[in-house]
Amino acid sequence: MFQPGEVQVQKFGGSSMATPERILKVAERVAEQVRAGRRIVLVVSAMGDTTDELLALMARISHDPPLREVDQLAATGEIVSVSVTAAALTRVGVKAKSFIAPTLGIRTDDRFGSAEITAFERLGELATFVREGGVPVVAGYQGVTPHGDFTTLGRGGSDITAVALARDLGQKLCEKFTDEDGVYSADPRLVPTARKVWHLDYREMDALARYGNGILHPRAIAYAREAGIRIHVRSSFTREEGSVVGPDGDSRHLVKSLAVDRKQAVVTVEGLRHRPDTSEAPTAWVVALPFSPTAWEWRTFDGITGSLRVGFRLGEAFQALPALWELAAEHQAEEVRFASTPAVISIVGCGLEANPELVPRLLRPLQAIGIHPWLVDHRGVRLTLAVSRDGANEAIELLHRTILSL
Template sequence: MPVLVMKFGGTSVATVDRIHRAAKRIGVEVAKGYDVIVIVSAMSGETNKLVGFVNDTSPLYDAREYDAVVSSGENVTAGLMALTLQEMDVPARSWQGWQVPVKTTSAHSNARIEDIPTDNIMAKFGEGMRVAVVAGFQGVSPEGRITTLGRGGSDTTAVAFAAAFGAERCDIYTDVDGVYTTDPRITSKARKLDKIAFEEMLELASLGAKVLQTRSVELAMRYKVRLRVLSSFEEQSDDAGTLVCDEEEIMESNVVAGVAYSRDEAKMTLISVADRPGIAAAIFMPLSEAGVNVDMIVQNISEEGRTDMTFSCPVDQVKRAEKAMNAAKESGSINFHDLVADEGVAKVSVVGIGMRSHTGVAAKMFQVLSNEGVNIKVITTSEIKISVLIDRKYMELAVQALHDAFELEKA
């Protein structure tokens, strides 16, 4: 029988009633003739509670035991979902990561999936099981220890299973009914997209859109897994939600597909750095080693052998970046006059595969922001996106103005 993967996030399984509602959706797909692999998250709030228990018990915890604790939330949901399906006379059983087994690296709390053998689950399908309820977010290391995949890891689990089993589709059930042109909380004109290309979704996810986890979209793009994002709280139809698919499946795209934003950004500038070969490496290697996630980078014109280097990073990593730069200065590997941090900025981006074949998108974006009196601090571009760093207080204004200017409310 064809295989379908269905993933239910924390809000979709937050209570026993919601688990029952999700189970009814699964039953509908079983009735259509699918063998279904269901990936479940922990019940909403459960993982945070378990992380809190670990931190209260051992602030400098053993990462292996951390994974053993925080992965247990998914086990509870998987067992309850299997029981609910059995009560509905749907042959189902639960699977923990090590039982499949989901083979991962040994990087505890941020492991990567290396292989998902299909033999065990396919054998059970052959024996009459119709639904395999798999605990998402977890796997097993080569050493035989439980691992977890990091925040949003259940999305990654779902896509990896769809790729491994050659699933017809991977449905991601969440608390929103699809992917929108921008955050509907910022502009009421935001429109749900029927389809979006993998590349566009990957850019939107990495630029702040919270609908799908970035790693899951990367995986879907690599293995051509058709993803559908839809709400577990609304009536379902065959064309519900948003399909994330190959560019070839989309007949005609708007030049811009969506506007993304990231609120909590910081801009850091090293003033008067020596302009010499290797200076960029001397700056960014210590930042990398300190775990600072550097995004935009701009180097000013050199004068008298000195230059300014500006980069952006998440605002909660500013202290880490300052410590790394000051340590590099003390060691003599870099020499700068001052380090200035601006913690009041936000990143706003426009994304669209149509940019490849249309000119003038950047000019239009900059003109719109200029008309609204929004000053641009840093600009970066790629083939299908343009991002700017602006004062955080103008973020919502900028998103609304760009959404209007590119007429994203129109299909």
């Protein structure tokens, strides 16, 4: 389609598009690049909180709306943003045209709310427009089924659109512009001493994305990894370099960052015993339960007390409870308890995999001040700890200081 580097795919998120003034700033930034001879393909999200407002509207109408109808409504946010962005570009002297899912043929399956892109069926039209000097403005987040219904790719799905588009255009770089100027060693709003992380590999960024850092969508990272695409995360409001996610991280820092997730719930099944007819641990039984394999985030089992703990996203926990009650009844467990969100802290870095002795070094300072995580889950490049809400902020600050010292 194009040679690598011949086109730049740039994605601007909702915060970058929140007001008419910000949209005009985006247009001026793109116009500068076009005047410098660059070919740009834009992918944009809905303006500001538009998607949240649309979903809230649907929730006021129905507590259990058909998923198809939710997607037909949610997709309209991006239709607005591509139209006004194309108009803003035209105003500053750039030839521009909006492309929504039917226009570009962004074909997906019919899994409403979490659809997968299967093809860009009219990519040739977009390529022709680019070669004619135009800037296509593509609606992120949305697709269309073979039957013509709108679908959405899931929250943050514009990242997926941008990386998939870069891949199919033959590019090896995708730029994401947001209100943050990169990935930091912690959320600067929680930890003022956080430092920018200049380079992360795909596995590190995937772990951060799944466990509390919402800068990139995990599926966008998976697409990038498969195609060997680097993602440059940078600010919409400054010209500073940001963080680059790619096949190689920064080996100088063993641990890169920590992410905090306060939107999890924990279901505990107490007094659960191994079945005599199987060698499988109860943690393996969770996989076979009749709820989505992506519903749970982590699971642990204490063989001495028979305590099975499963961590869920808040919205998934209530749906999973009936299956866990059945599991408890089948194995004559003592009780099932539901606990609202703990603070789940995930520490990420390639050094955790190569140097497992780092784990006790990270835990020791917490234990010294009486913070004892009730979940310690070390897998590959990620160490996840769950602590009580009361000690969460102190734990975050202490862990961050320890990370910087490694």
